[in-house]
Amino acid sequence: MLSIKGLEAGYEESMVIRNIDIEVDKNQVICVMGRNGVGKSTLLKTIIGILQSKNGSIHYQDEDITKTRSSIRAQKGIGYVPQGREIFPKMTVYENLLIGLEAGNEKRIDEKIYDYFPILKDFAKRNGGDLSGGQQQQLAIARALVSNPSFLLLDEPTEGIQPNIVQLIQNVIVDIKKTSATSMILVEQNLNFAKSVADYLYVIDHGSVVYKNPIDKVEDEEVYRYLSV
Numbered sequence: 001m002l003s004i005k006g007l008e009a010g011y012e013e014s015m016v017i018r019n020i021d022i023e024v025d026k027n028q029v030i031c032v033m034g035r036n037g038v039g040k041s042t043l044l045k046t047i048i049g050i051l052q053s054k055n056g057s058i059h060y061q062d063e064d065i066t067k068t069r070s071s072i073r074a075q076k077g078i079g080y081v082p083q084g085r086e087i088f089p090k091m092t093v094y095e096n097l098l099i100g101l102e103a104g105n106e107k108r109i110d111e112k113i114y115d116y117f118p119i120l121k122d123f124a125k126r127n128g129g130d131l132s133g134g135q136q137q138q139l140a141i142a143r144a145l146v147s148n149p150s151f152l153l154l155d156e157p158t159e160g161i162q163p164n165i166v167q168l169i170q171n172v173i174v175d176i177k178k179t180s181a182t183s184m185i186l187v188e189q190n191l192n193f194a195k196s197v198a199d200y201l202y203v204i205d206h207g208s209v210v211y212k213n214p215i216d217k218v219e220d221e222e223v224y225r226y227l228s229v
């Protein structure tokens, strides 16, 4: 479904990710872990196309999208939830969701979005900027989901979020996996969360993949060794 080969990307002269290969099948959830600053967000930005790759290729549904604009990648079904949420603070919750619709091909907001995140219905007319961090995270995920993506990129969706909302996000990811063919790449710092939702774990260090295993074969100590400073 998504095939990344020899991917290299960075900013100006500095190469941040180097020679990354990742394969994601239909309905598979891949979790990417790694210490701060190793290039996880850079990887997701390159997959969605906000950042152009310097080398390597990205194929999505057997099509080469390496040079395709990010808006076209979104239309092809790739959804993106950036780190830090990046919701529009002066627009209402509902308007933020409409922006998500425009990115894809859906015409209306599926009620399922409100089943997942009821607070977004209650606060539909409230400005995005007036929501709490956890509520904004729900909005950011919902904004990506309204376009019914076949592939979802999630950048640290549980960062700074209280445990009951982390649980809610976990339930949503598990439900999407169970009820649709959607695939995901999830950047995450919490190994237990990763284990509860992912099929495969990759660890990145200094911009390269240093560990990968199916989730049921992951040994915590080995992963923690890569994550410790």
Ligand SMILES: Nc1ncnc2c1ncn2[C@@H]1O[C@H](COP(=O)(O)OP(=O)(O)OP(=O)(O)O)[C@@H](O)[C@H]1O
Residues within 6 Å of the ligand: 011, 016, 034, 035, 036, 037, 038, 039, 040, 041, 042, 043, 083
């Ligand atoms: N816009 C930018 N311009 C220049 N350098 C950048 C830019 N964004 C990120 N970097 C650098 O690229 C490297 C990787 O950053 P990135 O955000 O991808 O890491 P990360 O693994 O997602 O970190 P974290 O876990 O802290 O979110 C860092 O050294 C960072 O300072």
